[in-house]
Amino acid sequence: MSAARKAVAAAQRLVVKVGSSALTTAGDGLDVTRLNALVDAIATRISRGSQIVLVSSGAIGAGLAPLALGKRPRDLATQQAAASVGQLQLAHAYAESFGRYSLTVGQVLMTSDDVVRRAHYRNAQRTFSRLLALGAVPVVNENDTVATEEIKFGDNDRLAALVAHLIGADALVLLSDVDGLYDGDPRSGSTSRIAEVTGPSDLEGIAVGMSSSGLGTGGMVSKLAAARTAASAGIPVLLAAAADSGHALSTAEVGTAFRPADSRLSARRFWLGYAAGTRGRLHLDDGAVAAVVRRRRSLLAAGITGVDGDFEAGDVVELVDPAQKVVARGVVAFDAGELPELIGRSSHELPEEQRREVVHADDLVPFRR
Numbered sequence: 001m002s003a004a005r006k007a008v009a010a011a012q013r014l015v016v017k018v019g020s021s022a023l024t025t026a027g028d029g030l031d032v033t034r035l036n037a038l039v040d041a042i043a044t045r046i047s048r049g050s051q052i053v054l055v056s057s058g059a060i061g062a063g064l065a066p067l068a069l070g071k072r073p074r075d076l077a078t079q080q081a082a083a084s085v086g087q088l089q090l091a092h093a094y095a096e097s098f099g100r101y102s103l104t105v106g107q108v109l110m111t112s113d114d115v116v117r118r119a120h121y122r123n124a125q126r127t128f129s130r131l132l133a134l135g136a137v138p139v140v141n142e143n144d145t146v147a148t149e150e151i152k153f154g155d156n157d158r159l160a161a162l163v164a165h166l167i168g169a170d171a172l173v174l175l176s177d178v179d180g181l182y183d184g185d186p187r188s189g190s191t192s193r194i195a196e197v198t199g200p201s202d203l204e205g206i207a208v209g210m211s212s213s214g215l216g217t218g219g220m221v222s223k224l225a226a227a228r229t230a231a232s233a234g235i236p237v238l239l240a241a242a243a244d245s246g247h248a249l250s251t252a253e254v255g256t257a258f259r260p261a262d263s264r265l266s267a268r269r270f271w272l273g274y275a276a277g278t279r280g281r282l283h284l285d286d287g288a289v290a291a292v293v294r295r296r297r298s299l300l301a302a303g304i305t306g307v308d309g310d311f312e313a314g315d316v317v318e319l320v321d322p323a324q325k326v327v328a329r330g331v332v333a334f335d336a337g338e339l340p341e342l343i344g345r346s347s348h349e350l351p352e353e354q355r356r357e358v359v360h361a362d363d364l365v366p367f368r369r
Helices: 003-010 032-047 059-064 076-099 118-133 156-166 220-232 242-248 267-275 286-294
Strands: 013-018 051-056 105-110 137-142 171-176 237-241 256-258 280-284 304-309 316-320 326-331 364-366
Touching (some): 003 256, 013 156, 013 242, 032 076, 032 242, 051 076, 051 118, 076 105, 076 137, 118 267, 156 171, 156 220, 156 267, 171 220, 220 237, 220 256, 237 242, 267 364, 280 286, 286 364
Parallel strands (some): 013 051, 013 171, 051 137, 105 137, 280 316
Antiparallel strands (some): 237 256, 280 304, 316 326, 326 364
16 A cells, blocks of 8 residues: 555544535435435544544535525525525534534534635634534535625635645545546546546546536645645645445545655645735746746846736746746735836845845745646
C-alpha cells in the first residue's frame, strides 16, 4: 500500500467531504439510507480514536422535494430558499443518525469571508478546535442561504480543502458518486481508474467533466482542484465513491490517492496561496518565472511585462507566465498605478525610494508545475 493510503488510513484528524449526488435525488430529496451508511463509516472511524469534520453538500438538494421543485433551480434566490429548507432537514437527519452512536453534531455554516479574512480564519480555527475537543462532530456546509455570487466558495470540494488545512487535518477524503479519477469519461467504458497521483505530471492529458446528476455544483473538475490544493499544501487525499465510504475510512484501499507535498505550508502561506481573494495580476517574463518558481526568489520590477487590475500595496495578486498560467500568488508592495513606469527596469535604474521588491519572497507562494 502506498504511503499516501497509509497516511489516510492512520490519520488522527480527517476532513470527509460528501457530495449532493451521494445523499439526495431530485425527485425524493434526502436519501436517509445513504446518509446512515455514511454516518456508520464515520462513527466506526471515530470509535478508533480519530476526529472527523464532515463537509456535507446536499442542503439545496434536500430542499427540492419539500418545495415541490423538480430540479435544482438556477436563480440564486430560489437556491437560497431551497437551502433554507434543506439545511434544517440535513442537520436534523445528521443529528438523528449520529445520535444512534451517542455522538453530538455541531452545524457550521461558512462563507468565503470566513476564510479570506484573516480574523475570521482564526475565529473558525478556534471554533473547530473547541468542537472537536468537546467530542462533537462538526458538519460543515457553505451558507447557501446568504451567500451571493461574490462570496460563494463555488463548491464544497474547495471548502473541504480549505477546512482541512484550517484544522490541521492529517488527511482529506472526498466522497462522491464516482469511485475515483479516470483517464477519461468513465461512462464511455474504455477508460481506466488512476490508482495514485504522485504529482502534476500524472495529470497531463487527463480530461474530466461535470457530474451527471445535475444536483451538485462541482463534478470531477472541482474534486481534482480540491485534491491538488490539499496535496500541494502537504495533506494526503483520497478520492472515492460514497458507496465505498466504509473502506475509504478504514483501509483506504479504494479510489484514487493523491500523494502530498513533502512539507506542509504554514497557515499564513496556505491562506495566501489558496484562500485569500486576489485583486489583480502581474505578467512575468520567463526569467522572472524561473526566479520565482524554481529558485524561490523575490519578484523584481525588471521581470514584469504587464499589470492588470486595480490594487493597492498590501493586496494579494496573481503572478502569471507568458502563457497566462498562474504560477504564484503574493502580496504586492506597490499600488497598481505605480507599477507601469517601473516594469522592465533594473533596480539601479529606479529612484532610491522605489528600489524594493515588487513581491518579496516571504510574501510569495509559488505553485508546483
